[in-house]
Amino acid sequence: MEKQTKLTRRSFIALSVLGAGGMCLLSRCTNPPLSPWRFITVQESNLLDALVEQIIPTDEWLGGRDAGVTNFIDMQLTGPYTRYQETYRKGLMAIQETCKTKFQKRFEELPFEKQTQFLEAMEAGKMEGKLWEKGLDRQFFRLIRDHSLQGFYGSPRHGGNKNNVSYKMMRLDYPVIIGQNRYNN
Amino acid sequence: MGNKHVNAIVVGAGAGGGIVAKELSVAGLSVVLFERGGWATYDDTDTDELKSQRTTPLGNAYGPDDSRYKRVIANADGSTYTVLPSEGGYNNNAACVGSGTVSYGAMAWRFMQEDFKLKTTYGAIEGSTLADWPFTYEDLEPCYEKAEWEIGVSGDATQNPFGAPRNKPYPMPPFSHNKEAQLLYDAAKRLGYHPFPIPMLRNSIPYGGRPACIRMRTCCGYACPVNAKCGTQNTVIPIAIATGNCELRINSVVSEILVNEQGKITGVTYFDEKNRKQTQTADLVVVSCSATETARLLLNSKSKFFPNGIGNENDWVGRNLQGHAYTGAYGIFEDEVYDDLGPGASVAISDFNHHNPGIMGGGVLCNEFIRMPYSFTGIRPPGSASWGKEHKAFQRLNFKRVAQAVGPYQEIPNFEARVEVDPVVKDFWGIPVVRLSGSRHEKDVEGCRLMSEKAELWLKEAGAIHTWQSLGGGKGISGGQHQAGTCRMGNDPKTSVTDKFGRIHAVPNLFVADGSLNVNNGGFNPALTIMALGFRVGGYIASEWSKGNRFK
Incomplete structure (x- = not known):
């Protein structure tokens, strides 16, 4: 590689385009679009947004999607939850494939109530077919539920619970002020 | 070398x-x-609930780690x-x-x-x-005393008539009760039980060169920020x-x-x-x-x-190998019982520790340490939704209205x-x-049932409008x-x-x-x-x- 000592804005853009195009040529354009996520793809993130919104729906307070729960899950999947990567990939795929066959739509395109029913069927272990073998429906549902609740109700340092939204909702003051003596007598 | x-x-x-x-x-x-x-x-x-020593989905705060x-x-x-x-x-x-x-x-x-x-x-x-x-309790009594004075304990043993005999009081006075503990304390008195402040390895006053407790909500499962524990x-x-x-x-x-x-x-x-x-x-x-x-x-x-x-x-x-079968009950109160005065657990009754007909042992019953928001997502009456709109509303409406009475049943x-x-x-x-x-042991569950029933009655007397048992002692x-x-x-x-x-x-x-x-x-x-x-x-x-x- 030759060193670039000076890089003008114009040449940078030119290089970027060339780079992207080059990648496309090499991989025959099968690469997914560039993703801002760590593990999940852009398409998967749209699905995950819908799923976490089902677990914690928007009401007077932000729901899972807007509270950054998808970001929480993506972050953990390259950290402590690396061991769940495969289940996520398989589970997300199974959801989309099932929706395509049954409804000719993506999960996130279904009406909210339909999405809820879909997840209730997963929770009850009622999904059929090869995609859901070995109890993937229940297993993946439990992961989605637990991880969503963690992302929404856990510390914002892990990428969810944006602006302490769940703490505010539950009327808990954060951050805790150390050194404050709160006893009455 | x-x-x-x-x-x-x-x-x-x-x-x-x-x-x-x-x-x-x-x-x-x-x-x-x-x-x-x-x-x-x-x-x-710090107060990270997902990586504490009590709730550990993202790992144990103080080890051991998942990688080794x-x-x-x-x-x-x-x-x-x-x-x-x-x-x-x-x-x-x-x-x-x-x-x-x-x-x-x-x-x-x-x-x-x-x-x-x-x-x-x-x-x-x-x-x-x-x-x-x-050996007997009396043989170990001087060692208990050493532990209480050298490590440091706050409490008032005179309030627990079922406590084993002792030669010396605790070195520090007991903690005041938070709101839910005071309700439970009063209720226990009305029921003819003998409530008392839980003895704690925590400074109620400066002791051992370390300051008094600042009543954090995150305590159980966390290190102390001021070294009062x-x-x-x-x-x-x-x-x-x-x-x-x-x-x-x-x-x-x-x-x-x-x-x-x-x-x-x-x-x-x-x-x-x-x-x-x-x-x-x-x-x-x-x-x-x-x-x-x-x-x-x-x-x-x-x-x-x-x-x-x-x-x-x-x-x-x-x-x-033994631990404890944790057993008790939850109650939802009409008014808020949470006043954010940590660590939560402060009142106990030892009325059902031994001398329960047909049951081996028993255990102490206490109000519980403050449940943090994620832990609270698992606390619901039987049959409740574990996700969705209703689950979220419960979280918002009832976090400050739920109390738990629970204890370690002797296995x-x-x-x-x-x-x-x-x-x-x-x-x-x-x-x-x-x-x-x-x-x-298969008989543990009998003792747990008794304790859970007592815990439920206790919560009801304290004013809980809806109660349910959390029964311990199952197989496993x-x-x-x-x-x-x-x-x-x-x-x-x-x-x-x-x-x-x-x-x-x-x-x-x-x-x-x-x-x-x-x-x-x-x-x-x-x-x-x-x-x-x-x-x-x-x-x-x-x-x-x-x-x-x-x-x-």
Whole structure:
């Protein structure tokens, strides 16, 4: 590689385009679009947004999607939850494939109530077919539920619970002020 | 370069080991205190509920870590699976200086007189290895007193008529009750029970050079930001180090107890902070790694003299694993009962600890430590949604209106609940890991039901408009942070692992000093009893040493 000592804005853009195009040529354009996520793809993130919104729906307070729960899950999947990567990939795929066959739509395109029913069927272990073998429906549902609740109700340092939204909702003051003596007598 | 020979090795700087190290080093013995973890501080994870020592989905705040440790669970049908420290089945205790005493809820219970003679009190129970301790409560009383004064306890023993007799009050006054505890206190009085403030290893006033508690909501499962919680890491271990006789060797994982050609214990092998295998020799060794890890170390120390592990001639090492079946009830109140005055638990009744018709033992009932937002997502009346709109609304409407009364039910010891070492799975250092199997005694659930019923009535009297039981004692492996019983004390070497001073039968210079020694685990959190046993074992060794006994 030759060193670039000076890089003008114009040449940078030119290089970027060339780079992207080059990648496309090499991989025959099968690469997914560039993703801002760590593990999940852009398409998967749209699905995950819908799923976490089902677990914690928007009401007077932000729901899972807007509270950054998808970001929480993506972050953990390259950290402590690396061991769940495969289940996520398989589970997300199974959801989309099932929706395509049954409804000719993506999960996130279904009406909210339909999405809820879909997840209730997963929770009850009622999904059929090869995609859901070995109890993937229940297993993946439990992961989605637990991880969503963690992302929404856990510390914002892990990428969810944006602006302490769940703490505010539950009327808990954060951050805790150390050194404050709160006893009455 | 080899390590200098010392008088004593203590393996594990927790509730038991920290105290033994202090007793020995103050008495003039040279000591190396091994700890597999390092120093823990509040700032490591501060109030992070997802990485605390109580809720651990993203890992244990103070160790052990998921990358180097694992265990194996054996099901009743013989199938096995591997668990990580952040998963519930692991039955974890913290891996840091002070271990559980850094992040515990800090309840400071003395066991009752009956707890030391369960067999005499209740008679033999089918399917149980129930036995009396080789000594009485009165024998341990001075050690309890030492633990209370040297580590530091706040409380008022005069308010608990069922407490065992004592010679001295607690060194610090009790804590005031928070709102829910006061409601429960008043309700207990109306019911004719005997409520009292929970004794706590926590400073209610400045004590031991450390400040008073600031009543954080995050306490149980977290280190203290102002050092008001009393553990071995901020009391006896600093004293041990200050004597100049004790070297604390952190991030060092002891793998085996060494036996020489004459069958004598000569020291340990360990992996140092750079994972190099090292040897440390000593005149005597004290193992205090918790009921699971102490058993593992003894079982992993195989030689021609001890083909089944040290102390295991009769297959008793690792047996009788006990924790506590936590049982109680929840109640929803019309008005808010939460006032954010931590750590939450402050009122107890001991009215159902022993003397319950048809039930062995019983336990103390307390209001619970503050449940953090994520933990609260699992607290719902039976049949409630576990996700969705309704679940979220419950979280918002009821977080400050739910109280729990709960307690540790004394489990019935049984031989098949056990710790072994797995024949295949090894940890990061290549040491065979703990393998857990067996389950609680089938009769535990009867006692749990009784306690849960009492807890529910108590909550109702306090004003709960809707209550439900959280019943403990089901099948499944026991253990948890209250793990105990795997190297039980006794006078008969055929039915116990150590003598009444924690010395392994038939091995003159090897001791155990942790919850492994407990013959049974009381209807209480066991930390203060483990500390008292630390003073007993450490005190015995020190006093014998001063008389010239070199345990040869």
